[in-house]
Amino acid sequence: MARLKIIHETRYDYDRPVGFGAHRLLIRPRDSHALRIVEASLYVTPPGPTRWTYDANGNCVCLFSPRGQSASLSIISELVIDRFPAPLSPLRIDNPHTLTPIVYDREDHATLAPFMAPVTDDPDALVLKWLRGLGGAMDEPALDFLLRVNSAIHQRFDYTNRYEEGVQSPRETLASGKGACRDLAWLMVEGVRRLGYAALFATGYIYSPGVGGVRGAGATHAWCEVFLPDLGWVEFDPTNGLVESPDLIRVAATRTPAQALPVSGAILGDPGASRLHVSVDVQLLDALTEAA
Numbered sequence: 001m002a003r004l005k006i007i008h009e010t011r012y013d014y015d016r017p018v019g020f021g022a023h024r025l026l027i028r029p030r031d032s033h034a035l036r037i038v039e040a041s042l043y044v045t046p047p048g049p050t051r052w053t054y055d056a057n058g059n060c061v062c063l064f065s066p067r068g069q070s071a072s073l074s075i076i077s078e079l080v081i082d083r084f085p086a087p088l089s090p091l092r093i094d095n096p097h098t099l100t101p102i103v104y105d106r107e108d109h110a111t112l113a114p115f116m117a118p119v120t121d122d123p124d125a126l127v128l129k130w131l132r133g134l135g136g137a138m139d140e141p142a143l144d145f146l147l148r149v150n151s152a153i154h155q156r157f158d159y160t161n162r163y164e165e166g167v168q169s170p171r172e173t174l175a176s177g178k179g180a181c182r183d184l185a186w187l188m189v190e191g192v193r194r195l196g197y198a199a200l201f202a203t204g205y206i207y208s209p210g211v212g213g214v215r216g217a218g219a220t221h222a223w224c225e226v227f228l229p230d231l232g233w234v235e236f237d238p239t240n241g242l243v244e245s246p247d248l249i250r251v252a253a254t255r256t257p258a259q260a261l262p263v264s265g266a267i268l269g270d271p272g273a274s275r276l277h278v279s280v281d282v283q284l285l286d287a288l289t290e291a292a
Contacts, residue, residue, distance in 0.1 A: 002246065003038070003286040006079040006205055008220070009279045010263050013072045015272025020046070020066035020073065023265030026252045027077040028052075028060045029204065035249065039080040046070045057200075057259070059252040064265075075263060080285065083207075085246035102142045102196050104229065112198035112227055118190050119256055120169050127170045127187075128194045142197075146226055146236060149192065153184050153238035159215045167257040181215065181239040182222040182257055188238050189224045198227040202235065203260045204251035207282045214247075215239045219280050220262055225253055249282070 008027055027042075029035050042050065048066040055061050066073060104112055122128065134152055136145055158178035162168075168176070168183040170190045179187070182203075189199040202225045208217035223237035233253075235244050242248065254260040262278075 001085075002083045002207075002284060004081050004083055004207060004249070005281075005283045005285050006077070006081065006249065007279075007281045008077045008079075008205070008262075009277070010075045011072060011277045012074075013275045013277075014267075015071070015274075016270065017069040017071045018271045019069050019268035020048075021266030021268060023064045023066065023075075023263065024261075025062040025064055025075065025077075026059060026203070026260060026262050027062065027075070028079070029081065029249060029251050030054075030058065030060045034084050034086055036082040036084075037079060038082060039078075041078040043074070043076040043078075045072070045074040055259075057252070057254050059254070069269075073267075081249065083246050083249060086244055099139050100136070100142050100145045100195075102228070104198070104227075108227075108229070115198040115200055115227070115255055116193055116196060118193045120171070120190050122171060122190075122194070126174060127191050130174055131191050131195060142228055143231070143234070146192065146197075146228075146234070147243060149188060150224075150236040150238045150243060151241055153188055154241035157184055157187075157238075159184070159239055181237075184238045185222040185224045186257055188236060192224075192226060200225040200233070200253040200255065201257050201260055202248075202250055202253040203262070205249040205280055205282050206237075206240070207247040207249065207284070209247075209284060217280075217282070219278055220251075221248070222257070222260075223248060 031037055044064060046066045046068050048064060051063045053061050134148055160178050160180060162180040167186050168179055170187045173179045173183045173187045189201050192199050203220055203222045206217055206221040208214040223235055225233045225235055227233050235248055237248060252260050
């Protein structure tokens with residue numbers, strides 16, 4: 001188990017004071033067998049009422065209504081969490097439904113259907129052709145196939161810090177050969193959906209313990225989750241080639257990236273030019289070994 005402190009700051013600065021409509025914040029993980037919140041604080045300027053709830057996907061949401069006018073909006077979340085690793089190996093899976101092509105039982109299929117349907121268009125089947133070009137046996141274990149997809153994206157696509165809003169379509173990422181973490185995650189989500197897998201777009205934080213080559217540290221991070229019989233939702237981070245890593249700290253998982261924005265809301269009035277600053281700091285407070 002690792003105890004981590006997370007400070008996530010979002011700040012908007014405007015040329016002129018503006019009013020604010022309601023804001024929706026996705027900044028707090030939900031307690032689970034893999035993660036426990038020890039402390040949580042939220043600091044908002046200008047102040048206003050907050051209300052906590054859950055969205056349709058079970059993600060923890062803060063509804064925040066800033067009061068008055070201001071030339072800036074600041075949202076600072078401070079968390080202390082315990083993160084429990086859940087390694088994939090050693091695993092023995094004998095369920096034949098975990099082979100490629102994936103098969104879900106009827107009840108799971110009914111629940112997972114919205115997450116199996118691709119959202120983006122691919123009229124020339126370029127994404128599907130790219131996936132099939134990765135090779136592999138028709139009846140290989142689904143986990144082996146997903147590991148290959150995760151590794152292929154990590155090895156063949158360049159990572160770039162992209163400051164434009166929104167997410168590239170999978171076709172755009174394939175054409176450019178590069179993308180931010182959200183673009184690479186979305187390529188995997190939409191790609192495996194075209195092969196019948198249920199997949200989610202996951203966002204949160206990544207702990208970077210001073211090891212070079214970790215991409216996405218210092219900001220919010222994004223990855224892919226795929227549902228497999230006997231395993232449940234499995235995390236794949238194609239940006240870093242990680243699978244079920246304890247360094248991934250999930251805040252939200254949604255059908256589309258648009259549903260996973262950490263901060264969204266409206267301003268009232270003409271702000272002139274606006275500037276956005278986002279920073280995420282994840283620090284190790286303590287590392288404990290659980291008793292056997």
